[in-house]
Amino acid sequence: MSTEILSLKIDELHGELEKIETDLLLIVIDHKVLALYDKELDFSTIKNKKVIIWKATDGEKTKSLAEYEACTDYFLSRDIHRRAHLVAIGGGAISDFSGFVAATLLRGISWSVIPTTLLSMVDASIGGKVGINSKQGKNLLGVFHEPTKIYLCESFLKTLPAVELISGKGEVLKYGLLSKEIEELILKKAPLAEIISACIDYKKMIVLKDLKEAGERKFLNLGHSFGHGLERIYQISHGEAVILGTFLIFLMNDRKDLILALKELMRKIELGPLQSPWRGKSLPVDDLLYYLNKDKKKTENDRLDLILLEKVGSPFIQSTEIKKIMGLLEERKDDIKNFSL
Amino acid sequence: MSTEILSLKIDELHGELEKIETDLLLIVIDHKVLALYDKELDFSTIKNKKVIIWKATDGEKTKSLAEYEACTDYFLSRDIHRRAHLVAIGGGAISDFSGFVAATLLRGISWSVIPTTLLSMVDASIGGKVGINSKQGKNLLGVFHEPTKIYLCESFLKTLPAVELISGKGEVLKYGLLSKEIEELILKKAPLAEIISACIDYKKMIVLKDLKEAGERKFLNLGHSFGHGLERIYQISHGEAVILGTFLIFLMNDRKDLILALKELMRKIELGPLQSPWRGKSLPVDDLLYYLNKDKKKTENDRLDLILLEKVGSPFIQSTEIKKIMGLLEERKDDIKNFSL
Numbered sequence: 136m137s138t139e140i141l142s143l144k145i146d147e148l149h150g151e152l153e154k155i156e157t158d159l160l161l162i163v164i165d166h167k168v169l170a171l172y173d174k175e176l177d178f179s180t181i182k183n184k185k186v187i188i189w190k191a192t193d194g195e196k197t198k199s200l201a202e203y204e205a206c207t208d209y210f211l212s213r214d215i216h217r218r219a220h221l222v223a224i225g226g227g228a229i230s231d232f233s234g235f236v237a238a239t240l241l242r243g244i245s246w247s248v249i250p251t252t253l254l255s256m257v258d259a260s261i262g263g264k265v266g267i268n269s270k271q272g273k274n275l276l277g278v279f280h281e282p283t284k285i286y287l288c289e290s291f292l293k294t295l296p297a298v299e300l301i302s303g304k305g306e307v308l309k310y311g312l313l314s315k316e317i318e319e320l321i322l323k324k325a326p327l328a329e330i331i332s333a334c335i336d337y338k339k340m341i342v343l344k345d346l347k348e349a350g351e352r353k354f355l356n357l358g359h360s361f362g363h364g365l366e367r368i369y370q371i372s373h374g375e376a377v378i379l380g381t382f383l384i385f386l387m388n389d390r391k392d393l394i395l396a397l398k399e400l401m402r403k404i405e406l407g408p409l410q411s412p413w414r415g416k417s418l419p420v421d422d423l424l425y426y427l428n429k430d431k432k433k434t435e436n437d438r439l440d441l442i443l444l445e446k447v448g449s450p451f452i453q454s455t456e457i458k459k460i461m462g463l464l465e466e467r468k469d470d471i472k473n474f475s476l
Numbered sequence: 477m478s479t480e481i482l483s484l485k486i487d488e489l490h491g492e493l494e495k496i497e498t499d500l501l502l503i504v505i506d507h508k509v510l511a512l513y514d515k516e517l518d519f520s521t522i523k524n525k526k527v528i529i530w531k532a533t534d535g536e537k538t539k540s541l542a543e544y545e546a547c548t549d550y551f552l553s554r555d556i557h558r559r560a561h562l563v564a565i566g567g568g569a570i571s572d573f574s575g576f577v578a579a580t581l582l583r584g585i586s587w588s589v590i591p592t593t594l595l596s597m598v599d600a601s602i603g604g605k606v607g608i609n610s611k612q613g614k615n616l617l618g619v620f621h622e623p624t625k626i627y628l629c630e631s632f633l634k635t636l637p638a639v640e641l642i643s644g645k646g647e648v649l650k651y652g653l654l655s656k657e658i659e660e661l662i663l664k665k666a667p668l669a670e671i672i673s674a675c676i677d678y679k680k681m682i683v684l685k686d687l688k689e690a691g692e693r694k695f696l697n698l699g700h701s702f703g704h705g706l707e708r709i710y711q712i713s714h715g716e717a718v719i720l721g722t723f724l725i726f727l728m729n730d731r732k733d734l735i736l737a738l739k740e741l742m743r744k745i746e747l748g749p750l751q752s753p754w755r756g757k758s759l760p761v762d763d764l765l766y767y768l769n770k771d772k773k774k775t776e777n778d779r780l781d782l783i784l785l786e787k788v789g790s791p792f793i794q795s796t797e798i799k800k801i802m803g804l805l806e807e808r809k810d811d812i813k814n815f816s817l
Contacts, residue, residue: 204541204610211612214769239580242607242618266583271552277583278619428555 137343138261140335142287142328145175148249151286152181155247157220159185161210161240163233165225166190168251171294176224187213194228198267200276206236217241220283223260226252226299227373230282231274234265238280247284251291253303253327254374257310257334260285262342262352272426273363285335289328298372304406305374309357309381310334311400312393315448321403354450357381357442364426368419369412378476379411383418386470387463388443396447398476409476418471420464427457478684479602481676483628483669486516489590492627493522496588498561500526502551502581504574506566507531509592512635517565528554535569539608541617547577558582561624564601567593567640568714571623572615575606579621588625592632594644594668595715598651598675601626603683603693613767614704626676630669639713645747646715650698650722651675652741653734656789662744695791698722698783705767709760710753719817720752724759727811728804729784737788739817750817759812761805768798 143151152160162178169176169190178186189206191197221244223233230248237246248260266277292300307330311318314337320330338355345352358381366376378397385393401407413419427439439460441453464471484492493501503519510517510531519527530547532538562585564574571589578587589601607618633641648671652659658674679696686693699722707717719738726734742748754760768780780801782794805812 200541200545207617208611211610211616239607239617239619241616242605242620264583266580269552270549275552275582276548276580278580279583 138282139284145288145290155220159219161219161221162188163223165229197228197232219244221246224249227255230260231265234280238278245283248282249286252299254306256331258306261338302372302374304404305378308400313450318447364423368422479623480625486629496561500560502560502562503529504564506570532570538569538573560585562587565590568596571601572606575621579619586624589623590627593640595647597672599647602679643713643715645745646719649741654791659788705764709763
């Protein structure tokens with residue numbers, strides 16, 4: 136199965152949802168998105184389908200077991216069946232959560248996504264990595280469940296808060312480092328819609344090669360091993376954390392050339408200047424180690440698969456002892472202490 | 477992927493667990509089983525593997541989101557990784573729960589089962605239907621996640637409580653109605669081990685034909701649509717509820733021949749006589765309707781796929797309006813009121 140991508144305008148969404156082959160739509164929608172687009176998204180006029188709507192709370196807060204219980208309970212108490220189709224409308228947290236709900240409701244129903252943030256347009260849902268957070272860390276409970284369709288409406292970005300836009304750009308930059316073609320699009324300041332499509336195509340290509348995340352798919356984790364920890368320690372956005380995580384990997388490996396490439400991409404996509412949240416203080420290595428140890432990309436007890444680049448467009452997996460990572464971070468602690476991107 | 481079945485003695489289990497290709501075993505074990513077999517199952521002496529043990533509470537109580545949260549939290553806080561292998565030891569509730577934990581932990585780790593009840597030996601785990609209960613009904617949250625191996629130790633049955641043995645026999649009878657071959661084994665009073673193997677082979681054959689439960693696999697639900705409701709309304713065992721559910725289907729369809737066949741199988745397997753828990757009173761049709769409406773086998777809002785037999789060994793799916801089912805139960809209410817099997 137492969138996810139179909141459909142680019143369309145917001146006012147075409149209604150007609151597309153009517154085409155879905157089911158008599159029962161379960162909608163999981165970010166409450167803020169519903170408030171902003173209540174006219175365009177009015178589900179009450181959808182023909183020939185019963186529609187049940189769950190308004191999800193903000194972002195990562197949604198990805199808890201408590202919300203999972205409340206949401207599944209809500210749907211299950213409303214006479215649903217296995218041929219129901221779930222539609223997730225919101226950012227990456229909403230689609231991670233909704234996909235997990237769809238995957239586990241009545242042992243799995245089909246689902247689609249309408250991403251409303253830049254981050255979720257370029258990154259979420261393709262490949263079907265869905266899940267929720269445990270007290271022990273992000274995304275530790277989840278499965279693979281590919282959506283049927285992703286409906287891409289760039290115009291949702293008009294109402295996107297600045298911090299979310301920065302976060303999305305951070306993830307776009309990751310693709311700019313992984314793919315020479317995307318780097319070139321960013322450097323020549325191509326329209327955002329074109330860059331988004333290129334990111335999705337790249338991810339589709341990688342995921343198709345590696346559905347269960349054994350090999351190439353790990354490339355997409357560039358910057359994420361440290362990023363997930365930084366995101367939680369400093370409560371910064373995902374994209375920002377990924378850039379900082381990528382920077383740390385480059386610095387650890389003494390790759391000034393890659394740091395320069397990253398800076399140039401940031402300038403062209405109008406992101407930054409970015410200062411580290413630990414500026415002037417030491418990187419909290421022990422806290423970071425705590426999250427690394429919980430990171431699901433870990434394959435053996437004492438090793439971690441980090442993603443590095445030979446050069447822009449040529450990523451590879453570097454299986455590294457956690458002890459060694461800690462040593463390298465310690466070695467370069469002065470560079471890490473004070474930097475800006 | 478297909479599950480491998482291994483028949484062995486309890487004292488051979490230890491060596492088999494050592495052979496599993498992982499450095500980390502996560503064990504989910506029914507606390508009563510651990511208490512009864514603490515010597516035979518001593519995991520502390522397993523070589524070259526770290527072993528983490530979760531003692532599960534009794535039966536269906538385990539299949540809650542609260543237990544799911546506690547168990548996954550317990551494992552995730554103990555430095556686990558994706559190549560860990562989970563082993564479920566207990567009855568069907570333990571394997572349903574454990575399989576769901578394995579399926580969703582770090583987006584899925586491999587798992588195996590050591591069933592310790594007759595019911596779970598003949599029925600659980602093959603085909604990978606795993607899940608937990610919602611407030612709204614049984615098994616409403618779940619996925620498909622096939623175990624790598626099922627280790628079959630008949631000797632666990634020696635310590636099985638009588639009520640559990642009855643429950644298991646109920647499920648064996650279901651297979652006796654679905655398969656002519658198994659009916660004959662029961663009628664000629666073949667050894668239990670032989671009957672168990674035949675049930676597993678039948679289920680494997682059905683599941684192989686129909687992994688996602690679209691067609692033949694529904695045969696295995698014979699008696700379950702009513703059974704699940706009866707089990708909850710009267711707090712009776714699963715197998716007993718399945719027999720009563722099967723009886724209701726036969727009665728609704730006025731199939732005296734099948735009722736006779738069921739009675740003969742019950743006599744040969746030394747089960748019964750069985751009286752209905754509603755004896756002398758009316759069947760609580762409204763309560764039953766409540767559970768039927770929540771039943772995940774329902775495919776459209778107003779219809780239900782019931783399983784019926786042309787004759788023993790020849791099941792078929794009968795898509796029936798819920799309204800019609802209610803009418804038939806009403807029509808035969810006097811027969812239903814007083815019967816024994």
